[in-house]
Amino acid sequence: MQQQRRHELPGWNDHTWRRDFAIAEQCAALAPRQRRMIRDAMRPFRNTRAFALATIVFAMMTSGALPQQAGGPNAKLSIFDIPLSGVTFETGDTWRQGGETFRLYGVQSCIRGTSFTNAIGAKADCGEASLAYFAALIRDTKPRCSAIARSVTPPLIYAVCAAHIGKTTLDLGTILVTQGFAFAAADARGRPVNLSYAVAEADAKAHRRGLWASPDLPLPNAILARAARRDAAAPPRP
Numbered sequence: 001m002q003q004q005r006r007h008e009l010p011g012w013n014d015h016t017w018r019r020d021f022a023i024a025e026q027c028a029a030l031a032p033r034q035r036r037m038i039r040d041a042m043r044p045f046r047n048t049r050a051f052a053l054a055t056i057v058f059a060m061m062t063s064g065a066l067p068q069q070a071g072g073p074n075a076k077l078s079i080f081d082i083p084l085s086g087v088t089f090e091t092g093d094t095w096r097q098g099g100e101t102f103r104l105y106g107v108q109s110c111i112r113g114t115s116f117t118n119a120i121g122a123k124a125d126c127g128e129a130s131l132a133y134f135a136a137l138i139r140d141t142k143p144r145c146s147a148i149a150r151s152v153t154p155p156l157i158y159a160v161c162a163a164h165i166g167k168t169t170l171d172l173g174t175i176l177v178t179q180g181f182a183f184a185a186a187d188a189r190g191r192p193v194n195l196s197y198a199v200a201e202a203d204a205k206a207h208r209r210g211l212w213a214s215p216d217l218p219l220p221n222a223i224l225a226r227a228a229r230r231d232a233a234a235p236p237r238p
Contacts, residue, residue, distance in 0.1 A: 078147040082138050082161070092130025092182055094156070095138075101156040105148060106194030107173045108185035109134065110211060114218035126218050129211060133181035141165055143172050177201050180210020186221045188228065 088096040092109025095102055110116075112127025141163035149158045161172035176182035177200040184197035192198035205212050 079144065080147070081142065081144050084139065084142075087138075089131050089135050091127060092134040092176070101154075102145070102147070102159050103156050104173050104176070105158045105160050106185050106192075106197050107176060108183045108220050109176075110182075111218065111220045111223055114220075114223065116211060116214040116217050119213065126211065130181050133179070133210070134176065137163065137172070137175060141172070141175075145172075173197060174200055178204055178209070180204040180208075180212045183220060186225075190221070190225060
């Protein structure tokens, strides 16, 4: 598996926060019909008790442009596996395979280029830590995913994935957030895109799991919100 290095810190790329907030807004704006598509996509995994505990609870619909259904308005949902080769991990929530970019619905990884103090007291890249855990989890659990919606700007496909741990099937996003290596994505108003991930994040924080054990964790939603406020206060460009 390849790991693509790319700076994400908003100060280095002033389009980054716009991209991430646009993604969050589009996720939150999924129409009821598209939310039913997601439930249908996860139906094969509903027979397990573990999946029932990890059921995705979707945010209320907000205003804004809706992402298009993956594959076009009349296409069926695409169910796919993440292969063990030919995958490029861009962040701890986004990857490329088969010429397409995918992002986990409702998940926000730590931002690459930001630093935290790790378990041995050394400074490390927070985004790289998120990415490494994400890549290892995919390698070990061999997820099966469902494409649920397509974004034109930026061009990517939202997906929900089911990870296999022994005979148990769990939502991949729930694992990442519960273990403290990712966060619940928020929209531009600071509201969680996926309420169940917000609950999982609160539990990870309370138990100081994963990155939450750091005394100086650079919270990605806070970083993106500050960047948005700076941009809003800045004079218009000529």
